[in-house]
Amino acid sequence: SQQGEEDPQALSIQEGENATMNCSYKTSINNLQWYRQNSGRGLVHLILIRSNEREKHSGRLRVTLDTSKKSSSLLITASRAADTASYFCATDNSQGGSEKLVFGKGTKLTVNP
């Protein structure tokens, strides 16, 4: 069953602008991860944020997590054409010790040069 839902489904921006993608989920989680997928390639892990963390940074990436709203956001600052990709959030399920990671539908980001 789908756990995460990203919005927007598609986002087109100019190089240098910031891109914000949101993810909402339904059940309690232990961790939330963000992945990037370039066309025709596998997924690349970006950031893992634990349920007791509120914000995490990695280079130009900033992830926030609000467990009360069951939502997360991924901010990419000063975007580049190379950031063009699909971005997925993925969550586990804290109930029942789930070993599964469930991916949201993804946001397709296009950064125009």
Place this chain on the structure above:
Amino acid sequence: DTEVTQTPKHLVMGMTNKKSLKCEQHMGHRAMYWYKQKAKKPPELMFVYSYEKLSINESVPSRFSPECPNSSLLNLHLHALQPEDSALYLCASSQDSPGGYQPQHFGDGTRLSIL
């Protein structure tokens, strides 16, 4: 270059063929995964191996048969597939715990077409 290697990159097969997909990692990871991804959709989990034992089968049809010969290798044996099985098949690994506790490292996938 990814640290998880999948072969072949592309595979075209008929519905009566038998073929295998291969996945290899040398990071010492003990959890390995098979995902299926259709165009413009997220990856869907098929199987999870933990310490070379099958720990999750997501009700995958028996025409897909996974195998983990050792801690570095994961195979997916295919037999009598249907056209709707055409998809990108992704292999992933994580350090030890399956699920969301650790990052998963993905290969670039095998693009499978069933004629």
